[in-house]
Amino acid sequence: xxxxxxxxxxxxxxxxxxxxxxxxxxxxxxxxxxxxxxxxxxxxxxxxxxxxxxxxxxxxxxxxxxxxxxxxxxxxxxxxxxxxxxxxxxxxxxxxxxxxxxxxxxxxxxxxxxxxxxxxxxxxxxxxxxxxxxxxxxxxxxxxxxxxxxxxxxxxxxxxxxxxxxxxxxxxxxxxxxxxxxxxxxxxxxxxxxxxxxxxxxxxxxxxxxxxxxxxxxxxxxxxxxxxxxxxxxxxxxxxxxxxxxxxxxxxxxxxxxxxxxxxxxxxxxxxxxxxxxxxxxxxxxxxxxxxxxxxxxxxxxxxxxxxxxxxxxxxxxxxxxxxxxxxxxxxxxxxxxxxxxxxxxxxxxxxxxxxxxxxxxxxxxxxxxxxxxxxxxxxxxxxxxxxxxxxxxxxxxxxxxxxxxxxxxxxxxxxxxxxxxxxxxxxxxxxxxxxxxxxxxxxxxxxxxxxxxxxxxxxxxxxxxxxxxxxxxxxxxxxxxxxxxxxxxxxxxxxxxxxxxxxxxxxxxxxxxxxxxxxxxxxxxxxxxxxxxxxxxxxxxxxxxxxxxxxxxxxxxxxxxxxxxxxxxxxxxxxxxxxxxxxxxxxxxxxxxxxxxxxxxxxxxxxxxxxxxxxx
Numbered sequence: 001x002x003x004x005x006x007x008x009x010x011x012x013x014x015x016x017x018x019x020x021x022x023x024x025x026x027x028x029x030x031x032x033x034x035x036x037x038x039x040x041x042x043x044x045x046x047x048x049x050x051x052x053x054x055x056x057x058x059x060x061x062x063x064x065x066x067x068x069x070x071x072x073x074x075x076x077x078x079x080x081x082x083x084x085x086x087x088x089x090x091x092x093x094x095x096x097x098x099x100x101x102x103x104x105x106x107x108x109x110x111x112x113x114x115x116x117x118x119x120x121x122x123x124x125x126x127x128x129x130x131x132x133x134x135x136x137x138x139x140x141x142x143x144x145x146x147x148x149x150x151x152x153x154x155x156x157x158x159x160x161x162x163x164x165x166x167x168x169x170x171x172x173x174x175x176x177x178x179x180x181x182x183x184x185x186x187x188x189x190x191x192x193x194x195x196x197x198x199x200x201x202x203x204x205x206x207x208x209x210x211x212x213x214x215x216x217x218x219x220x221x222x223x224x225x226x227x228x229x230x231x232x233x234x235x236x237x238x239x240x241x242x243x244x245x246x247x248x249x250x251x252x253x254x255x256x257x258x259x260x261x262x263x264x265x266x267x268x269x270x271x272x273x274x275x276x277x278x279x280x281x282x283x284x285x286x287x288x289x290x291x292x293x294x295x296x297x298x299x300x301x302x303x304x305x306x307x308x309x310x311x312x313x314x315x316x317x318x319x320x321x322x323x324x325x326x327x328x329x330x331x332x333x334x335x336x337x338x339x340x341x342x343x344x345x346x347x348x349x350x351x352x353x354x355x356x357x358x359x360x361x362x363x364x365x366x367x368x369x370x371x372x373x374x375x376x377x378x379x380x381x382x383x384x385x386x387x388x389x390x391x392x393x394x395x396x397x398x399x400x401x402x403x404x405x406x407x408x409x410x411x412x413x414x415x416x417x418x419x420x421x422x423x424x425x426x427x428x429x430x431x432x433x434x435x436x437x438x439x440x441x442x443x444x445x446x447x448x449x450x451x452x453x454x455x456x457x458x459x460x461x462x463x464x465x466x467x468x469x470x471x472x473x474x475x476x477x478x479x480x481x482x483x484x485x486x487x488x489x490x491x492x493x494x495x496x497x498x499x500x501x502x503x504x505x506x507x508x509x510x511x512x513x514x515x516x517x518x519x520x521x522x523x524x525x526x527x528x529x530x531x532x533x534x535x536x537x538x539x540x541x542x543x544x545x546x547x548x549x550x551x552x553x554x555x556x557x558x559x560x561x562x563x564x565x566x567x568x569x570x571x572x573x574x575x576x577x578x579x580x581x582x583x584x585x586x587x588x589x590x591x592x593x594x595x596x597x598x599x600x601x602x603x604x605x606x607x608x609x610x611x612x613x614x615x616x617x
Contacts, residue, residue, distance in 0.1 A: 013042050016050050019058060019121045020095060025113060027067060029056065029123050031094040040125070050125060053153070053566055053591075055134065056098060057124050058117040065117055066109060066126075066134060067098035068588065070566050099564065101134075101588050109134040111587040131157070137586045138162040146191040148184075152578050152591040159592045165585040167192065167478065170511055170538060173524040173579075174556065175545025178607060180577040182216055182482060184543050184594050185524050186223050186603045189480070193224045193438075206476040208438045209462065211455045213483040215444035216603040223601060227438040232423050232454065233445040240425035241441070241454070242432055245380050247461050249273055254384075255502065256457050257420065258413040262502075265409040268401060272391045276384065285390070286371050289315065292393045293371070297333065297355045297362050300340040307403060308396060309367070311389045316370045329367040380426040381417050385410060419450050452503070455487050460506050467517045477519045479510070484523035489530040504532050511538045529555040536560075541583030546574040564589055 017031040031050070040049055050056055050069060058065040075095050102111040126134070135157055138145050144163040151157040166188070175181035189208070196202035210217050218229050230239045247253060251270055260266045279285050293312060299305040313329050320327055332345050333355075344361045347353030355362055362368055377383050388410050395401035423446070433439060441458065443451050459479055466477045481487070488507055490500065511521050512534075523539075525531055529551040537559045544563075547553050548571075557568045560582060567580045567589040574580070574591070582589040 013040060014125045014127070015122055016056065016125060017096070017123050019117050019119050019123065022116055022119065024116075025100045027058070027098050027100060027117060029058075029096040029098060031072075031096060033093060050096065053570075055101075055126050055131070056096070057104070057126055057130065058121050059124065060115060060117045060121050063115050064104040064130075065115065066101050066103060066130075068101055068564065068566070069096050069098050070564070071097045073097070104130065104133065108136070108139070109587055134587065135159065135590065137165075140164065144195055146188075146195050147595065148187055148191060149592045149594040152593045155593070159581070159590065161585055163192065163195065166541060168515075168520065169540035169584060170515075170520055171522040171541045171543070172528070172536060172539040173522070173543045173545075174528045174547065174552070175526065175579065176548060177526050178576065179545035179547075179574070180579070180594060181524050181526075181543070181545050182603045182605050183577065183597070184545070184579060185480065185482060185522065186217070186601070187594055187597055188522075188543075190223050190597055190601055193226075203437050206437055206478070207433065207462075208478050208480065209458070210438075210440040211443070211459075211479070211481040211487075212440050213443050213451060213486055214605070215442050216482065216605045217440050218442040218444070219604050221600045222603055224438060226436055227440055228434045228436050229440045229442060231442045231445070232450075234419050234422050234447045234450055235445060237422040240423060241458065242425050242427055243461070244428050245426050246428075248380060248384065248426065249276060250461070250464070252460055252464075252506070253457060254413075256453060256460065257381075257416055258409040260409050264401075264405040268391070268395070268406050269388075269409065271395075272384070272388050275391050276387050279387070282374070282376050285376070285386075286374055288390060288394075289374070290368065290371050292390070292397065293365075293368050294359065294362050295397050296393070297342045297365070298359065299342070300356075302335045302337065302340070304396065305335065305342065308393050311393050312367060315374070315386045315389050316367070317373050317375075320373070327366060327370055329370060332364075332366050379417070379421055381413070381420050385414055385417070388413070416449075416453070419447065419453075423450060423454060452487055455481065456503055456506060459510065463510050463514065463517075463519055466519050475518055478522060479519070480522040480524075482524045484525040485527045485530040488523065488525070488532055488535055489527075490532050504535075508532065508534050508538075511535050528552050533559060539583070541581075541585045543579045543581055544571060545579045546576070547571045567591070 015032070017029050020028040020030040022028075048054070052069050052071055054069050056067050056069065058067060073095055074092050076091050100113050100116070102109055103114045104110075135151060138160060140162065143165075145160045146163060146166075147158055147160045149159050151159060171188075173181045173185050212218055217223060218231060230241055232239060232241070251266070251273060254260070254269050254273070255266055258265065258269065260269055279288070289312070292308075296305055296308045296312070299308075309330060316327070316329065318326055333342055333353075334345060335342050336354075342355050344353030344355065344358075344365065347361070353361055377386065392401065392403070392406055392410065395406070396403060441454070443454065446454065462477060462479070466475075469475065487503065490504060507521070510519060514520060523531070523535070527549070528536055528547075529549065533555070536555065542556075542560055542563070544556060544560075547556065553568065553571055556571070557563060563580070563582050567582065570591065571580065577594050579592060579594065580589055581592050
């Protein structure tokens with residue numbers, strides 16, 4: 001127990017000045033002249049004196065208010081009595097500009113302004129215990145705690161975060177290349193998996209999907225060895241993502257594949273889905289196709305008829321069943337240009353084979369007989385394209401659609417068949433997760449179109465599936481996207497505005513509504529200015545590494561309300577591995593040096609040692 005004299009001595013040593021002015025959260029402090037040194041000696045130890053970025057406490061009665069130093073300047077003391085002459089040196093005093101952060105409760109630091117200070121209130125340096133309290137970010141004693149690093153200004157002050165506030169939130173990790181953002185992402189999840197290693201409930205009730213554009217997390221031990229890696233490739237297929245066929249019969253999913261427009265192509269695809277559900281089997285499909293061929297050959301419009309015959313040829317096999325002989329579908333009938341009708345060749349005079357007069361002749365045509373050779377394609381996408389052609393033929397016959405509006409969606413889907421077949425395996429047997437709760441999707445060897453399509457398709461499908469399970473059991477799903485600007489950018493010239501809007505809407509819905517269903521996003525990016533403002537502003541917690549681009553810094557400053565001016569101004573000069581942590585998980589922004597990860601668990605993104613490469617024998 002300290003005596004009164006010891007308390008007075010400590011207060012006199014730690015006192016730095018008094019409050020000069022109060023303007024809302026902005027407070028000016030006049031520093032005592034004997035406290036202008038960089039350090040103070042107390043009990044034989046050097047104690048760092050107050051400085052920009054440090055903390056002070058203001059005592060107002062029984063309330064201890066905590067403030068952060070934003071800046072300092074010099075001011076002249078003006079004497080109102082002319083006879084009291086002072087030298088210029090003695091009339092100058094130091095003023096600190098501080099912003100209020102919170103106050104000290106009996107056992108913890110509380111963020112927020114409970115009471116404003118008054119002029120002439122005494123101001124003090126923080127004690128070691130008070131300094132430790134304001135850097136303790138775990139409120140609930142039952143919460144799991146993970147250590148991620150140390151205070152950048154004090155390597156002896158560990159920084160630990162509560163699992164509840166960190167991982168039940170959307171997280172943003174930003175920083176220029178080489179600043180350590182991927183390392184921070186890996187560290188967060190490495191510490192989480194370590195904390196719950198061997199816990200059956202964790203494995204059963206949580207799911208983690210890493211969208212890895214550069215193969216940084218696909219090594220056998222990176223972050224955790226207990227994961228499933230899909231090494232996708234559009235050049236030399238290795239792995240394929242298993243998808244249930246029912247997942248493809250989703251309007252949004254098919255619109256993603258076909259790059260469908262909202263007003264015309266999307267309703268058409270919806271009708272195609274209805275037709276899939278209406279058709280019972282292959283024979284039912286053949287019967288519908290036969291009726292369409294009959295209707296085509298009864299047309300008096302040659303351009304329309306030739307277009308529809310071409311669509312029929314896209315469905316029918318191009319060879320006679322069981323042989324290599326090609327079928328000439330259009331070889332035994334023609335169109336009479338003068339009288340406007342189709343007729344069967346080889347029936348004597350032209351009008352004798354007129355289909356409008358003798359519809360029974362249609363059954364003798366090669367195109368009609370070739371329907372008997374039709375079988376469903378093994379590839380589900382190819383099968384659905386046939387359904388789309390069947391639907392388009394009927395819609396054009398009924399004047400329900402315009403070819404130039406619908407055909408591009410089919411052509412886009414056809415162009416994607418090759419990539420889709422290399423990346424996705426449609427089956428109802430194989431489980432996407434396997435025997436683990438962590439999956440890495442390696443897109444390093446995938447072309448640019450698929451790099452946008454696969455994450456969108458996968459995330460949209462996982463989100464919708466997770467929403468359906470809410471009524472039964474609210475489990476946890478975390479989607480981690482590194483290099484997120486690849487799919488969350490609103491500045492893209494490679495795609496149409498409609499497609500870009502749809503892509504962003506999907507992820508904006510996840511980030512705005514996902515929390516209700518236990519779905520959370522973690523995004524890491526070099527260019528926060530490229531990412532949709534809606535997505536950045538909906539994040540709850542931020543890890544911000546070095547940013548040197550003015551647009552990125554402005555974007556971060558505008559969208560992150562938790563970031564103070566001192567922290568924002570320090571972003572361009574942060575060293576590698578150091579980041580500013582801000583958000584709901586911390587009471588105030590702090591600058592943290594992220595701890596190292598064991599070599600075998602760190603991401604595969606080391607900067608090449610050019611000196612070693614250029615000098616080795």
